Amino acid sequence: MGTRISFPRIDGKKAEGYLSKAAHDHAPGVVVIQEWWGLQDNIKGTCDRLALAGYDALAPDLYAGRVVPYHDHDAAEAEMKSLNFADAAQNVVRGAMVYLKQSSxxxxxxxxxMGGAVAMLSSTAPEISCVAPFxxxxxxxxxxISKIKVPVQGHFSNTDDFVTPERAKAxxxxxxxVGVKHEIYGYDASHAFMNEQRDVHDRAQAEIAWGRLLKFLGENLG
Incomplete structure (x- = not known):
């Protein structure tokens, strides 16, 4: 449904990503940030699903074409550790925002x-109207956090050892x-429960989270 595109980074260099467009012009935009596996098909599928819901969705490729198989945790960790998070947030992700803002x-x-962390690092960019880390x-x-000026909707696992329930509560x-408008949800499901390609996927909890996300996006993006 979508296509691979190039777009300018904030520093003028070139980045690439997967863009899926809504059926109508000037639709609201959503930047979708990948897991540590790279720009996997589940992230592309999320963009496609958002397009069907009426959003132009762009997933920037933070690994520049490298995709890690789901079983290879060591390679995924290595790719994540090699990522310059500040550069990704300030140049690639914000570049994706600016690209979408041309028509959204x-x-x-x-x-x-990992993408939830990058999303929050990008949450103070002037181009965005809301942020939702999973x-x-x-x-x-x-x-x-005092610099965040947009609504936040967080989705976390109640059994996670990556972002623990205690960290989510904090x-x-x-x-x-600091008075940021927000909603924080915990789910009785494993970490990465939204990923339909992995055995940790929990369809019932994922559908609840998806419904909450669409409501949140509708309230803040139109």
Whole structure:
């Protein structure tokens, strides 16, 4: 349904990604950030699903074409550790926002696992209107929550050892303390429960989360 495109980074270099467009012009935009596996088919499928829901969805390729098989955790960890998160957020992801803003009146950002962390690192960009991380947050020292000015919707696993329930609660409390409008949800499902290509996928919990996400996007992007 979508296609691979090139778009300018903020620093003028070139980035690539997967773009799936809504059936109508000037649709709201959503930037979709990959897991540590790279730009896998499940992320492309999320873009396609968002397009069917009425959004132009762009997933920037943070690994420049490299895709890691789901069984190879060591390779995925190596790719993630080699990623310059600040560069990805400031140049690639924000470049994707600017690209969508050429035709979209409002743009939001969602991210999964590693992508949730990148989404939150991008949450202070002036181009976005809302952010939704799924079971991923950056280390606390790299995120100044007081600078977030857009609504946040967080989705976390109640059994996660990556972003633990305690960390999710602390994130909730920190957002409350600085007055950021937000919704934080916990799910009785495993980490990465949204990924239909993996055995941790939980369809019932994923559909609940998807419904909440669409409501959130509708309220903040139109």
């Amino acid at each position: 009146p409002k743009v939001g950002i969602i991210g999964f696992c 079971y991923g947050l950056p280390p606390e020292q790299f995120l100044d 994130f909730d409390a920190a957002l409350t303390k």
